[in-house]
Amino acid sequence: MANTSHRGGDDFAYSTTHIFNLDDTIGSLIFPPSAQAEGWYYFGILGVLLILSYLTSRSFFSYNRTNLNNIYQNVNIKIFFIGWIALISYISYGKDSYLFIFLWNNMPFFSNLRVWGRINIILIPIISWLLAVAYIDFENFISKNININCLIEKILTLSFFYFFILYIQIILFNNKIYDSYWVQYFHIAPKENTFIIFGKISFIVLCILLIFSYMLRNFLNWLLRRYLVVVTLIILTFLSILEIRSGNINIWIWTVQNKPIPLKKELEISLSNHNSFKTPRNYRVGISHNANFSVGIIPTWYFSQYVQFF
DSSP states (O other): OTTBTTOSSOOHHHHTOSOOOHHHHHHHHHOGGGSOTTTOOOOOHHHHHHHHHHHTOOTTOSSOOOHHHHHHTSHHHHHHHHHHHHHHHHHTTGGGOHHHHHHHHHSTTGGGOOOGGGGGGGHHHHHHHHHHHHHHHHHHHHHSOOOHHHHHHHHHHHHHHHHHHHHHHHHHHHTTOOOHHIIIIITTSSOTHHHHHHHHHHHHHHHHHHHHHHHTTTTOOHHHHHHHHHHHHHHHHHHHHHHHHTTTTTTTOOGGGGSOOOOOOOOOHHHHHHHHTTSOOBOOSSOOSSSSOBOOOOGGGSBHHHHHHO
16 A cells, blocks of 8 residues: 555545535435435434434333333433444544544554545444334334323424424435535436435334324233234334435446446457557546557556656
8 A cells, every 4th residue: 555646644635535524424314415425324214213212212201111221211321322423423524523633643553544434334333233222212112001191292202303304304405415426426326305205204104103003002912012013113124125225225326337338349459559659648547448548647546656657
């Protein structure tokens, strides 16, 4: 790596070229087109709503909780989850983060890396853990004999968070606040309003499940409530797959891959080489298949000696 331009470490400007900031964090959570794809971690509005519902749930609801769930209702546990996500996210902001600058100057080997938005991969285990806990909280809620006040409070909480998310989504969508990667590469994958549509579906499904479980609270015995939990798991899993598929699966499909594949043909390399001696070079980046050879370079992708020689 040291023999390649700018990639030997300790190059602050090069290491922080890809910008990831608060806007990208918001986009990663609720509207991927607005997030820098080098560091996004979109996992669906359904998951975000479940997590927000858990983080704001209170331990004095009237339904019974298991000992494990009581532990996860501890405010310190919730602060741990939020703190971990906030800490890693702040480091990913690169040159806009005082913590990043401190680590750059003081942590061994830290300055050898680049594209710092990618550090968000460290968030995947904690988000997975948090999402699992949030689902347990939701499952316990619908499987217990809750009262009407608890139901109303839960639906109002979900409504508040969802309409706030919808408001941000609409602003980003209407003003076309998209990341350059999305415009250049990913725009052909899904339609941007897909994320808004699935957000609405997720919110409605969660509310229906809550209301349905309350309406049947006096008619379901323990066994039937277990079936309700199984059905809920199937519904939410299927919905989550559809929601995430709308963006993540197509993330690196470039426009060129949708064009017709040209027929194969045999190139007359010897003739091209011969003709290249009487054909002017072209300053462009890429490989040419004819006599008009390119001599363009991307400085940070070539060996330093070659760049200096050129």
